[in-house]
Amino acid sequence: MSKPKDKCEIWVVDQDRVEATRRTLPPDEIFTLLAENFSALADSNRAKILHCLLEQELCVCDIASIVGISESAASQHLRILRTLRMVTQRKQGRMMYYSLNDEHVKTLFKISLEHARQA
């Protein structure tokens, strides 16, 4: 066991490996982004919403009806997905149609869904 560097009080088992591994870590912003994107999918209702949008665009009240939540709740979920650029909106009359923003989201979502099915 070796002493820690700096003022950190944590003792480490393998100082060299610890430092080498720390250097392989991407910058914090990457992990923040990663966590933000995953948190969008970390709610089953939002995951359902994305699933509904895989092959079509839908208005808020239809999304709410399909998923089984209030229109207010749907709207709030859609705002979160919109902020993370996972969906886009198109206004037609007094209705707002939502769709997936890009193939990016679609691909990641489908891959993850496969993983969940196999689990």
Place this chain on the structure above:
Amino acid sequence: MSKPKDKCEIWVVDQDRVEATRRTLPPDEIFTLLAENFSALADSNRAKILHCLLEQELCVCDIASIVGISESAASQHLRILRTLRMVTQRKQGRMMYYSLNDEHVKTLFKISLEHARQA
């Protein structure tokens, strides 16, 4: 606009599409699983832990040191990842070595990291 079925008070725009889309939804358990798995990655410290374990196994105190959190916090994160079968543990003396559970996790994590980098 058509009336809703059952006692639901939500009005829907396209009843047929709503019902058809609802039928394409996988069962709730799938979305629960999906959300659980994503929530594991929805924390930047847990994401860092997984990154550290991509190419090697590490003990708790080294993980804590690399990520920059307390050993208690690391242990709690590892318990979450263990519950979700994303990591496995191996005891050696009084130290516990953690490693990724399977290629499954590795693949999903790497793909997601790529997506985050591009964002």
Place this chain on the structure above:
DNA sequence: TTATTATTTTAGCAGTTGCGCATATATTAA
């Protein structure tokens, strides 16, 4: 045995999240 050490667990707390409810905004119809 007792002391030390690596990890785990528990309790408590501040911060966050998802939802219901009420209200606000925007568009259309009368």
Place this chain on the structure above:
DNA sequence: TTAATATATGCGCAACTGCTAAAATAATAA
């Protein structure tokens, strides 16, 4: 104009999360 409607937004609350601090476990050393 007023009324109705689709969505958005602000507020409050219960539930959840991640952390620290302290205590508990488990394994080794003295």
